[in-house]
Amino acid sequence: MNRREKRKQREYSYVKTFMRFSLIFLLFLVDLAIILVGSYLLNQYTVYLYAFIELLSIIVMIPLIASDRNAAYKLYWLGVALVLPIAGHAMYLFWGRSVINRKAHREIQRAIDKANECQIMNPELITKLSDEDADKGKIAKYLYNQQYPLYENTAVTYFEVGERFFEDVEEKLKLAEKYIFISFFIIADGSIWERYTEILEEKLSQGVKIYIMFDDTGSFMQMSDTSIKELKKKGFHVLIFNPVEKSYHRLFFNYRNHQKILVVDGKYAYTGGINISDRYANIISPYGHWKDTGLRLEGDAIYGLQLIFIGMWNASGGDIHIDDFSIEKQTIPGGTYCQPFADGPSNNPSNPAMDMFLHIISNARDHVNIMTPYLIIDDTMQDILCLTAKSGVKVRIITPGVPDKKIVRHLTVVHYGPLLRNGVEIYEYTPGFLHAKHCTNESSAIVGTINMDFRSFYTHFENGVWIPNGDVLKDIDDDFEKTIAVSKRITYEEWQNRPWIEKLLQAFLYFFKCHF
Numbered sequence: 001m002n003r004r005e006k007r008k009q010r011e012y013s014y015v016k017t018f019m020r021f022s023l024i025f026l027l028f029l030v031d032l033a034i035i036l037v038g039s040y041l042l043n044q045y046t047v048y049l050y051a052f053i054e055l056l057s058i059i060v061m062i063p064l065i066a067s068d069r070n071a072a073y074k075l076y077w078l079g080v081a082l083v084l085p086i087a088g089h090a091m092y093l094f095w096g097r098s099v100i101n102r103k104a105h106r107e108i109q110r111a112i113d114k115a116n117e118c119q120i121m122n123p124e125l126i127t128k129l130s131d132e133d134a135d136k137g138k139i140a141k142y143l144y145n146q147q148y149p150l151y152e153n154t155a156v157t158y159f160e161v162g163e164r165f166f167e168d169v170e171e172k173l174k175l176a177e178k179y180i181f182i183s184f185f186i187i188a189d190g191s192i193w194e195r196y197t198e199i200l201e202e203k204l205s206q207g208v209k210i211y212i213m214f215d216d217t218g219s220f221m222q223m224s225d226t227s228i229k230e231l232k233k234k235g236f237h238v239l240i241f242n243p244v245e246k247s248y249h250r251l252f253f254n255y256r257n258h259q260k261i262l263v264v265d266g267k268y269a270y271t272g273g274i275n276i277s278d279r280y281a282n283i284i285s286p287y288g289h290w291k292d293t294g295l296r297l298e299g300d301a302i303y304g305l306q307l308i309f310i311g312m313w314n315a316s317g318g319d320i321h322i323d324d325f326s327i328e329k330q331t332i333p334g335g336t337y338c339q340p341f342a343d344g345p346s347n348n349p350s351n352p353a354m355d356m357f358l359h360i361i362s363n364a365r366d367h368v369n370i371m372t373p374y375l376i377i378d379d380t381m382q383d384i385l386c387l388t389a390k391s392g393v394k395v396r397i398i399t400p401g402v403p404d405k406k407i408v409r410h411l412t413v414v415h416y417g418p419l420l421r422n423g424v425e426i427y428e429y430t431p432g433f434l435h436a437k438h439c440t441n442e443s444s445a446i447v448g449t450i451n452m453d454f455r456s457f458y459t460h461f462e463n464g465v466w467i468p469n470g471d472v473l474k475d476i477d478d479d480f481e482k483t484i485a486v487s488k489r490i491t492y493e494e495w496q497n498r499p500w501i502e503k504l505l506q507a508f509l510y511f512f513k514c515h516f
Contacts (some may be wrong), residue, residue: 033312040314063202074300083394089493102257108315112346115311116147118322120303129468130339134445136468139359143466146352148341154299155332156465156472158447160479162280165272172268175201179209179325181263181309185256185449186275187214188222191283193276197231204235211237211320213313215257216244224279240317247471253343256314258460260294260449262311266327269302271295271340271448271463273373275436280435288402288432290485293371295447295465295472297340299332308463311342330439336470343450344461356466357439359386364441367394368481371436374443375399375412376453383493386422394425397452398480398487400435401428408453408508413498414506420492428489434483438476444468445476481508 045064061081064074126144130137140150159165173180173196180203187193200210212231214223219240229237243258262270272294278284280292297305306327310320343353361368361384368388375397377385389395397419417425439446448464450456467473 022353027411045078055355057354061498064138070395086489087390095467101345103516105348108344109346111315112311112342112344113147114308115307115322119149120148120151120300120309121149122166125337133443133468135363136331138362139356139444139466140337140468142355142359143339143341143352146341148304148339148352149302150337150339151299151301152337153330153332153335154297155335156337156338156467156470157296157298158472158479159272159294159296160475160482160506162274162294163282163290163291165270165274165292166281168264168296169270170195170199172264173203175267176203176208176264177206177289178265179211180314181211181261181306182276183213183216183257183259183261183309183312185215185258185260185274186222186277187212187219188275188277188279188478189224189227190278190283192278193227196276198265200236201234209237211239211309211313213239213241213257213316213318215241217242217256218258218275222449223278237280237318239313239318239475241312241316246275254459256460257312257450257453258456259308259312259342259463261305261463263302263309265307266302266325267298267330269297271297271305271465273435273449285432287404290432291434291436293436293438293447293479297338297465299330299335299338299464301340302451303327304338305463305465308340308342310486312461316433319426320429330392334471336472337468338468340463341466342461346461348458351457353462353464356446356464357381357452358449360439360441360444360446361385361388361395363443364388364393364395366442368396369438369477370397371434371438371442371454371483372397372452373400373404373433373435373437374451374453375415376408377415378454378457381452381457384416385419385424389419389423395423396425396427396480396484398427400433401430401488404435406431410502410506411509413495413502414510416490416495417492420490420495426490427484428490429483429487431486436483438480440476440480443473445473447476 006046042300061078064078067074073293077420090343107322121144123144126137126140129140129150144150157168159168180200204210211436228238228240242255260271260273260275273292274280274294280291306325307322310322313320341352341356343351385395399412400409403412437448437450439452445467446464447467448462450462456462
């Protein structure tokens with residue numbers, strides 16, 4: 001079967017995926033309809049209902065207010081209960097309480113913790129970095145206490161576009177001799193995946209063990225059922241994270257694996273914002289030029305990323321024995337410190353992803369540079385950005401000029417106002433869609449999968465790499481300056497004078513921002 005016939009067969013197999021997601025959506029609507037219709041039918045008992053609602057609010061909403069959940073999350077559910085007095089309470093009881101998904105989260109976290117038990121915890125490195133720079137030592141100690149140790153002897157290579165990232169990955173895949181770990185939010189049928197699968201099939205025939213994991217929702221209508229069957233039939237180990245049909249009734253499908261990790265033989269590891277899809281290499285360009293970035297690690301810190309992959313693989317029903325994939329010690333000329341870390345809803349209220357952004361921003365002395373495709377932040381993040389800017393630090397944020405999701409674009413824009421008013425500079429990438437995810441100051445950087453939005457900070461499983469020094473920091477800053485040069489600066493006056501219909505829509509969407 002030639003490539004054209006394979007592509008045609010895959011196109012037909014998307015129908016099954018579409019029908020599966022459609023059925024899940026319809027079942028969710030049925031659940032919602034039962035709640036709303038039931039609430040309407042009860043309206044005739046107004047007096048009794050009023051007393052019942054008061055009692056229900058005490059039982060349900062007061063514990064919510066007193067909980068340690070995020071303020072935006074609390075306001076969202078309080079608003080739902082206010083707008084829909086009966087149905088809103090029922091919706092919260094069914095879907096809003098943390099206890100609803102506690103068992104599933106506990107099982108996921110158990111697998112993650114078991115993998116992290118194998119992290120190489122070396123407190124002497126923390127002391128060494130603290131002696132060099134006290135502020136960096138504090139950040140390293142924070143991650144260390146989250147079971148993500150500091151590694152040294154690591155070389156970090158930065159890729160400023162997806163094209164370079166994919167070329168480098170292809171080159172390293174060809175060198176594999178023992179194993180390959182692949183985990184992405186999106187793996188999409190297309191020319192890149194076809195090239196990769198040809199290499200992977202050859203490596204499989206040579207005895208290389210290959211593990212492939214992708215997110216069910218992320219790869220919706222992008223990875224066909226035919227492609228998945230072909231991979232499994234040929235002997236690849238394949239896992240789909242959190243199939244939506246298993247958990248739609250309790251909204252657990254809301255929790256996605258947004259991590260992006262690729263490891264070859266423990267010698268090379270990749271991460272960043274890039275997914276495996278032709279649009280990330282600008283082979284197809286529905287949103288103008290797609291700007292994304294990534295990292296390659298060589299050396300000790302690879303083990304940190306590898307354990308993050310293994311933890312999520314085993315949390316998804318797999319069974320990888322860590323001892324079977326040990327990493328040989330390499331001497332890396334010019335190697336530096338590096339600290340991979342991960343985060344997700346299963347470890348709430350601990351929140352390393354957001355905390356690391358707060359650390360980078362609050363520790364800045366000269367500047368903060370941020371690239372993010374979405375800017376949907378809570379009051380805590382907004383306040384620290386504004387405070388840092390008002391303290392004389394230059395804070396610059398680049399968002400997309402061409403959106404991939406118009407609703408999310410409106411939510412991003414509505415968050416510009418308070419930031420601009422307090423001195424934060426905001427730019428929009430004019431050539432197209434910017435999908436890169438960085439947060440840097442003058443002395444360190446975070447690069448990874450973390451967007452500056454509610455989902456990345458609270459509902460998605462994410463990963464990142466904190467880089468406290470090294471020549472790669474200059475490469476990241478240089479790329480930021482080049483990106484600023486082709487971006488348009490947004491002024492506060494321009495933001496104030498946007499059309500009233502946009503203001504109205506954005507104000508409405510703001511209420512639901514916890515779900516975008």
